[in-house]
Amino acid sequence: MHEFGLAVSMVDLAVEAARKEGAERIEAIHVEIGALAGVVPEALEFAFGGAREGTMAAHARLEVTYLPAIAYCATCQSEFELDNRFGIAVCPRCDTPSADLRQGREMHVSHLEVT
């Protein structure tokens, strides 16, 4: 999708948080990306390589955790993990389509490792 913009936003968030903590260097940026966020891992890593240049994250690792998409079935009153990455949420128990997506759109910086 828009990985370069996201990578820039990621570095901005990290630098802002690290400065506030009085850190000198960012060693790693940990991000969480939902399976339905539309983010391509390779594109994000490539964009990160450019976005970190000239910042205190210039040598930082990027640690990406992908969160599976989870929906809620009102009929079964239980959550299920989507078995596809397309966002089609059909309950595996009762075959009812669900409109209630509980996880999968996330795009956020969770924490940093700094020195």
Added chain:
Amino acid sequence: MAGTALTRDVRVSGHGTVETPGARVVQVQKSLMRHNDAVAVANRAAFANCLVLNLVSSPGSGKTALLERTVRDLAGELRMAVVVGDLETDNDAVRIHAAGAPSVQIVTGTVCHLEAEMVARAVDQLDLDGLDVLVIENVGNLVCPASWDLGEDVRVTLLSVTEGEDKPLKYPRIFKDSHAIVINKVDIAQVVGFDRAQALANVHRVTPAAQVFELSARTGEGMAPWRAFLRERLATKRG
């Protein structure tokens, strides 16, 4: 009730784990979309008294035609305005204006979607207090606009019968996040061999809660339920 909840904590590295010797952890927990989302929140506050739609579709599905017809049909009843995004030209804004509604063209250049900030700047040129319905006609694209909240109340995805019944399956994210689906050009459905039942089944599979409107912006067929939807959503919003 014996519902089950799947574990949310699936992090590979573990939360707060320090893998670099001598490093310390700084919690951040902030969204990469925070700037857009903050502007969207401000837009939503500015839109407190009018119903705002974010209308998305692929290029050529008939977004502008639907708006021209809607503006003409509701003239004298609802005060409408349109903000329209395109990569180039102000052709669509001119068409909307000719139909009788104030319109603001956003020329995005190479940007394939609208962002909350572009909308915030565009609505500065409109008298929001004098409006009942504001429609944001997004750039024709079924991929990128899905990720950007503009501050709208209702997201509407339009598809036309010429695009194939499997469009919702190919672009599920945008359909999934829509409150209403409009199927346009039903007047030529037969000519192009449109399988209505299959299309509706696909829409339902991807977005089971969305309301579906089948209409022709060209002939006016099926417009009444669509107009009723706008009235009803506006009434709900104004309480």
